Amino acid sequence: MLGGKMNIAICDDDLKHINLIEDMIYDLSQKLDNFKPDIDAYLSGEELLRLIDVKDFPSILFIDVEMPGINGIQTARELRKLSEQVLIIYVTSYETYTLESFEVRPFRYLLKPIDTKKFARAFYDAIEYINNSNSYVFFKKGKDHIQVDSSSIIAIFSESGRKLRVKTSNELDDEVFYGKIKNIEKELNSLIFVKINSGTIINLKKVKILNAHEVIMIDGSILPISKNRKKSVIDLYSNFISKEVGI
Numbered sequence: 001m002l003g004g005k006m007n008i009a010i011c012d013d014d015l016k017h018i019n020l021i022e023d024m025i026y027d028l029s030q031k032l033d034n035f036k037p038d039i040d041a042y043l044s045g046e047e048l049l050r051l052i053d054v055k056d057f058p059s060i061l062f063i064d065v066e067m068p069g070i071n072g073i074q075t076a077r078e079l080r081k082l083s084e085q086v087l088i089i090y091v092t093s094y095e096t097y098t099l100e101s102f103e104v105r106p107f108r109y110l111l112k113p114i115d116t117k118k119f120a121r122a123f124y125d126a127i128e129y130i131n132n133s134n135s136y137v138f139f140k141k142g143k144d145h146i147q148v149d150s151s152s153i154i155a156i157f158s159e160s161g162r163k164l165r166v167k168t169s170n171e172l173d174d175e176v177f178y179g180k181i182k183n184i185e186k187e188l189n190s191l192i193f194v195k196i197n198s199g200t201i202i203n204l205k206k207v208k209i210l211n212a213h214e215v216i217m218i219d220g221s222i223l224p225i226s227k228n229r230k231k232s233v234i235d236l237y238s239n240f241i242s243k244e245v246g247i
Helices: 015-029 045-051 072-080 116-133 181-187 227-245
Strands: 004-011 035-042 060-064 087-092 108-111 136-141 144-149 153-159 163-168 175-178 193-197 200-203 207-210 214-217 222-224
Touching (some): 035 045, 045 072, 060 072, 108 116, 136 181, 144 163, 144 175, 153 181, 181 193, 193 222, 193 227
Parallel strands (some): 004 035, 004 060, 060 087
Antiparallel strands (some): 136 144, 163 175, 193 200, 207 214
């Protein structure tokens, strides 16, 4: 696993639980090379939303579901409006999860009392996921090579067999580059980027709705899934969801 400084937030109305999670994070971080967690703690959802630094956003958030005032699910929903990248790990006393809690695409659920082995697995998985997600793809435009953050890509389309149209969440207009879709496919993380037809690759993290015939992306675009890729796309998306939520 890669090292470095990482912002981590904890939100829980019980100070004992905050201290417990902090201690586990610091203990686990000792096993990583050059890894320095920078931890901020909040005692309520209201406090988190009021004080969180939007310019230095946490990469991981551990948040209690059951809190007075704004609960963890409501807090996470507001937080998701500010960041699509933060990995949300719910901490809860309930073994069943409401459909409402899935709206913000949580990374994991941890049951109270927290099992140290399960916490370690979730923590290391989160760091590995962030490290794998922080990658760039290089496209060619004329004599220039353009660097694009892969996490911002919604979809890539092949045009005329020699051009690629790239739709991102950062730009209003699509970018057009030179290249072939079969070549760019090799550069992308196959766990996150999936070809749904011969000319379209999608980012599974940007999917809103997926069924056997089409996929609706977060920007509202509706993209067809070819018949011969239907089963593989559904299987890959199911595996992606399972790994994201951790159940």
